Amino acid sequence: ADLVGLHPTLHRPYPDEDRRAGLVRLSYAADLGLLHAVARATAHTDAAREQVEWSALHAEDVRSLGLREAFAGLPADTAARCRAEAREAYALGRIGSVDEAVAATWRWRSGTFPKLVQTVGPAGSGKTTFARGLTGVDAYVSLDDLREARGSRADQRANGEVLREGLGRLDRALAGGGTVVWDATSLTKQQRSLVHGIAHRRDALITHAVVLVDEDELVRRNAHREHPVPPDVLTGQLRRFVPPYPGDAHRTWYIGAAGTVEEEV
Structure with missing residues (x-):
């Protein structure tokens, strides 16, 4: 998926002064040799092919530091x-x-910085189950819980107010140190960036807990959840879902259907 999402970037012009940094960041998600091979195979214009070859020359200077x-x-x-x-x-x-x-x-090295775990995934993917099972958590911010405290977790009419309240709680919790969980769908980069802004201001370690469950399993789970979402809402979430790339956070955990960390990047 990272190869599919990232290889088109090699077809486009990129400032040479930023190219090395961009390639290093791409290497967190995919092997650069493989990434350029896919980009070559899918380049349909002379301009795109030229960009790929120029990028490949720069990529020769990028290496793993171990x-x-x-x-x-x-x-x-x-x-x-x-x-x-x-x-x-x-x-x-x-x-x-x-x-x-x-x-x-x-x-x-002291490890005294605060830590943020931000869940990422559609409704019913197992985010809350995973987050509630983490040990050593000092504060837990759930947008569903905040909606429920207002009367109904299904009521989306006050989403702006709920988000502001949640971000305020997050800021206060990170200011106090320790580990804080942000439990929400966080489906898009824009949604994640609001949380990241506070975490960066508090010098927190950011961990994405990305829950990857296929659509058929999500539909099956949704039918048996205590709080199911309407089918069209789930379909809309899947359409909007843009999982983060490795490197978008300090650390990424990929959570499988069993609810365990299957890979860490």
């Missing part, structure tokens, strides 16, 4: 934060080696 091994001895959250910050520093050309990555991430 950051997972560099931070293997740290607690999981701290290691994830250090890897993410080192990857970004490498993308921006500020570091070029593992030793420099280790030196550049000392400020996060």
Whole structure:
């Protein structure tokens, strides 16, 4: 899916001064050699083919730093934060080696920064079940819970007010430190960005918990949920759903239909 979503970007012009950083970030989601191979195979104009070849030349200078091994001895959250910050520093050309990555991430070694887990997925995918099963959570912000406190979790008429209340609670919780869960569908980049803005301001580790369940299973689950959504609402969510790419957060967990983390990026 990442290959399908990302390869068309190699067909388009890109500022050369930003190209290396862009390629490094693409490498979080897909092997660059494979990504360029798919882009070549689908380029239908001379201009697109030229862009792919020019990008491939720049990609030869992008390499893996082996950051997972560099931070293997740290607690999981701290290691994830250090890897993410080192990857970004490498993308921006500020570091070029593992030793420099280790030196550049000392400020996060204490692990005292707040942590945010943001669930991502359509209704009935298992977000809440997964989130409620996490240990070490200090605060839990659920937009459905906020709607229910107003009278009905199905009432969407006050969504703006509910969102503002939820973001306020999130800000206060992250300011207090610890681990905070944001439980909502977060289907689009715009929806996720509102939460990210607060997390960045509070210097929080951001983890996307992306729940991937196929449509037939979602429909089956929805029919047996305590709070089912109308079928047309679920169809609309699936149509709007744009899963995040690796690198959009410090860490991404992919949650399967069984409700467990099947991959971490």
